[in-house]
Amino acid sequence: MEKQGGRRYGKNHEIRDSRKKRVSSDGKGGKPDYTKKQIWKPGNMLYPVPAVLVTVTDGAGNDNVFTVAWAGTVCSDPPMVSISVRRSRFSYEMLVRTREFVLNLTTEELAEAADYCGVRTGRHEDKFAAMGLTKAKASRVHAPLILESPVNIECRVTRILELGSHDLFLAEVESVSVAEALVDADGRLDLSKARLAAYSHGNYHVLGRTLGSFGYSVRKKQATPAKRTD
Numbered sequence: 001m002e003k004q005g006g007r008r009y010g011k012n013h014e015i016r017d018s019r020k021k022r023v024s025s026d027g028k029g030g031k032p033d034y035t036k037k038q039i040w041k042p043g044n045m046l047y048p049v050p051a052v053l054v055t056v057t058d059g060a061g062n063d064n065v066f067t068v069a070w071a072g073t074v075c076s077d078p079p080m081v082s083i084s085v086r087r088s089r090f091s092y093e094m095l096v097r098t099r100e101f102v103l104n105l106t107t108e109e110l111a112e113a114a115d116y117c118g119v120r121t122g123r124h125e126d127k128f129a130a131m132g133l134t135k136a137k138a139s140r141v142h143a144p145l146i147l148e149s150p151v152n153i154e155c156r157v158t159r160i161l162e163l164g165s166h167d168l169f170l171a172e173v174e175s176v177s178v179a180e181a182l183v184d185a186d187g188r189l190d191l192s193k194a195r196l197a198a199y200s201h202g203n204y205h206v207l208g209r210t211l212g213s214f215g216y217s218v219r220k221k222q223a224t225p226a227k228r229t230d
């Protein structure tokens with residue numbers, strides 16, 4: 001890992017350099033040095049991740065909600081997701097029995113509920129009521145969705161893989177519900193308005209500042225329109 005110091009900076013480099021300053025981790029514009037490393041023992045360090053509110057049912061009238069950070073998108077076609085769940089969770093039994101769940105995306109307003117639902121068990125209480133979460137009927141699965149969440153992803157489990165501490169539930173997405181408030185007149189979803197929450201190494205954060213959109217690093221700057229001569 002070679003330092004840039006002493007190099008003659010071209011114009012492009014200056015631009016990259018100023019971007020780095022704006023995202024520096026000390027928040028003061030200083031450049032942190034990430035080139036010196038400590039080697040740690042193997043562990044989970046892939047951050048940030050979502051901390052989704054996962055809703056489940058036992059199919060006999062009892063619903064539950066718990067928080068999952070080990071969740072991911074795993075396939076585009078068919079649309080598939082995964083969640084990793086410890087067998088000791090109360091929700092685990094419901095997942096295995098019904099093989100259905102709903103992922104409810106977490107926002108700034110729902111971060112406290114996500115924390116609560118991740119530290120209390122539904123064995124002894126109704127976490128929906130405790131956190132003021134409104135259950136609503138999902139369109140394709142029996143597990144309820146949470147109305148306060150801007151996006152609800154209904155999933156059907158296709159495979160359960162025993163990995164070790166956690167079992168991985170691979171699931172196909174059956175339906176996605178999106179809050180109308182985030183959809184413009186042309187049907188475009190603006191998820192940046194939702195103030196989604198992310199989980200990173202023990203802390204919850206809210207997404208706020210857009211750095212660019214897909215492909216912005218290679219997108220051509222809009223050419224200056226040619227002057228009309230007529």
Ligand SMILES: Cc1cc2nc3c(=O)[nH]c(=O)nc-3n(C[C@H](O)[C@H](O)[C@H](O)COP(=O)(O)O)c2cc1C
Binds near residue numbers: 064071
């Ligand atoms: C931020 C956060 C993320 C979590 N991620 C997971 C996870 O990915 N898998 C899991 O099994 N438990 C996870 N948990 C723990 C469960 O949500 C927690 O044990 C919960 O109380 C289980 O609820 P239940 O017993 O009602 O099913 C997480 C907890 C928190 C706070």
